[in-house]
Amino acid sequence: MHTAQDPYDAVAYPSFPYPDTHPDRLAAMAILHGLSPVPVERCRVLEIACNEGANLIPMAYAIPGSEFVGFDLARLPVERGQERIRELGLKNAWIFAGDLLDAGKELGQFDYIIAHGLYAWVPAAVRERLMAVCGELLTANGVAFVSYNALPGGHLRRMTRDMMLYGVKDIEDPQQRVPVALGFLHLVVEARPEGDAYRLLIEEQLKKMEKLGPEVTYHDEMTDAYHPVHFFEFVEHARKHGLQYLSEAVLPPPTDPCYRSEVRQALKNAAGDDILKQEQMLDFLRARMYRETLVCRAERVVRRDFPAEHFRRLLLASQAASAPGETSGAKIFTLPGGIRMESNHPGAIALLEALEAVWPRALSYEEIEPRLEGTGLALDGEGATLLMRLAVTKMIELHAWRAPVAQGVSERPRASAIGREEARTRAHATTLLHGKMGLDDPVVRSFLKLLDGTRDRTALLEAMKAEFPAMAVEELEKGIEPSLGIFHRAGMLEA
Numbered sequence: 497m498h499t500a501q502d503p504y505d506a507v508a509y510p511s512f513p514y515p516d517t518h519p520d521r522l523a524a525m526a527i528l529h530g531l532s533p534v535p536v537e538r539c540r541v542l543e544i545a546c547n548e549g550a551n552l553i554p555m556a557y558a559i560p561g562s563e564f565v566g567f568d569l570a571r572l573p574v575e576r577g578q579e580r581i582r583e584l585g586l587k588n589a590w591i592f593a594g595d596l597l598d599a600g601k602e603l604g605q606f607d608y609i610i611a612h613g614l615y616a617w618v619p620a621a622v623r624e625r626l627m628a629v630c631g632e633l634l635t636a637n638g639v640a641f642v643s644y645n646a647l648p649g650g651h652l653r654r655m656t657r658d659m660m661l662y663g664v665k666d667i668e669d670p671q672q673r674v675p676v677a678l679g680f681l682h683l684v685v686e687a688r689p690e691g692d693a694y695r696l697l698i699e700e701q702l703k704k705m706e707k708l709g710p711e712v713t714y715h716d717e718m719t720d721a722y723h724p725v726h727f728f729e730f731v732e733h734a735r736k737h738g739l740q741y742l743s744e745a746v747l748p749p750p751t752d753p754c755y756r757s758e759v760r761q762a763l764k765n766a767a768g769d770d771i772l773k774q775e776q777m778l779d780f781l782r783a784r785m786y787r788e789t790l791v792c793r794a795e796r797v798v799r800r801d802f803p804a805e806h807f808r809r810l811l812l813a814s815q816a817a818s819a820p821g822e823t824s825g826a827k828i829f830t831l832p833g834g835i836r837m838e839s840n841h842p843g844a845i846a847l848l849e850a851l852e853a854v855w856p857r858a859l860s861y862e863e864i865e866p867r868l869e870g871t872g873l874a875l876d877g878e879g880a881t882l883l884m885r886l887a888v889t890k891m892i893e894l895h896a897w898r899a900p901v902a903q904g905v906s907e908r909p910r911a912s913a914i915g916r917e918e919a920r921t922r923a924h925a926t927t928l929l930h931g932k933m934g935l936d937d938p939v940v941r942s943f944l945k946l947l948d949g950t951r952d953r954t955a956l957l958e959a960m961k962a963e964f965p966a967m968a969v970e971e972l973e974k975g976i977e978p979s980l981g982i983f984h985r986a987g988m989l990e991a
């Protein structure tokens with residue numbers, strides 16, 4: 497094992513849950529593409545470069561029947577993660593300090609492999625080993641998630657990176673490097689006229705870095721290794737290790753050029769039916785900067801036509817809230833981020849209302865089917881096209897696993913033990929849907945800690961009064977039901 501001090505020991509990397517890496521997401525994308533992934537409820541998951549396990553540990557908590565293994569070169573974050581696993585009493589999670597260069601068959605085979613934020617930020621030998629490990633350790637129906645900096649957008653990121661590194665070439669102190677580098681970029685921006693293309697490009701990078709914070713900028717933008725790749729290079733690398741392109745972890749958003757008919761025609765003219773060539777050409781249109789690519793074994797048959805029977809094997813969920821539409825019979829569905837869709841399709845309305853009634857739980861198509869009778873929505877080709885459109889707009893979510901969330905708010909609500917533990921130790925809590933909930937408000941944070949399943953509403957109010965004696969009792973009381981509703985909808989309350 498390599499024991500040299502790791503930069504991630506010197507400057508801690510903020511570690512979060514990443515829903516796109518969850519085996520549920522990987523399995524759902526695999527099913528959508530016609531594969532038969534191993535059920536999420538009883539699978540083996542490997543996270544390469546798991547840092548302190550902020551992604552892996554909540555997964556292990558929520559899926560007790562599966563086994564989760566993670567490792568990372570940086571010793572200190574791993575020790576923090578090991579301590580958390582002990583405190584939470586998890587028997588299905590194991591993380592250790594180790595170098596990917598030394599990892600291999602002794603770890604066993606895995607149904608899901610996750611490598612988030614590694615491939616494009618490490619030396620060539622590590623990159624090579626990452627793909628080799630996916631090739632060696634992925635089971636026959638396995639799915640691997642690898643995120644990386646993509647080209648051509650990576651060229652833009654490299655431009656700012658090079659300037660930043662030049663600006664701090666004489667500065668060793670990690671605490672100084674980021675502010676000085678960002679200051680240098682501000683200087684470049686201010687020297688250019690308003691509206692100038694060069695200024696806009698750098699400004700956009702600056703905004704992103706300032707939002708993500710100095711620790712992320714220190715590692716993601718200023719590491720020694722920075723190796724963005726074209727999609728075709730990544731796929732070729734995977735092919736050398738017996739793997740093939742499955743899909744991205746997330747469907748392209750509705751604004752993506754891939755849905756425009758004139759673009760599709762032009763791609764077909766240029767690349768025929770070669771989906772990989774088409775994807776690469778699309779990346780040039782998108783100025784793609786980042787990818788979260790899923791790969792599977794080369795022998796699997798991947799279907800990209802999304803037939804109806806694939807949806808039958810998936811679970812559906814929706815967090816859209818319905819309201820009457822402008823015209824008679826129409827409904828407006830609004831997602832938490834504000835995206836709205838108006839529909840007068842009786843089938844779409846019945847489907848979304850059925851899902852709205854059970855959120856945050858998911859339903860199988862069989863469970864929804866009785867509600868769709870006589871609405872004109874059947875799981876045929878047309879029905880599959882509609883479901884796909886709803887999935888692209890995020891009006892419905894596709895799942896392969898039922899998260900262990902509460903059906904409603906019970907008399908003595910219980911938040912997940914991991915959420916309560918995070919409320920004690922972090923600025924965010926991970927939901928059972930693997931989302932991240934900010935806990936900046938001290939009242940919300942304290943309230944979450946109290947939801948251990950032993951307190952009814954009266955006991956909750958008493959505990960809050962003791963914790964916040966300066967606050968008006970009515971105010972505390974008024975907040976209880978809405979807060980419980982928020983925790984329930986976020987998937988924080990346990991079944």
Ligand SMILES: C[S@@+](CC[C@H](N)C(=O)[O-])C[C@H]1O[C@@H](n2cnc3c(N)ncnc32)[C@H](O)[C@@H]1O
Binds near residue numbers: 509613614618
């Ligand atoms: C940008 S961080 C990403 C961490 C985590 N996966 C995430 O997305 O939050 C990169 C991680 O890769 C780890 N790393 C770098 N080289 C490694 C190697 N050769 N073997 C194992 N881990 C490595 C670092 O210690 C660091 O924790």
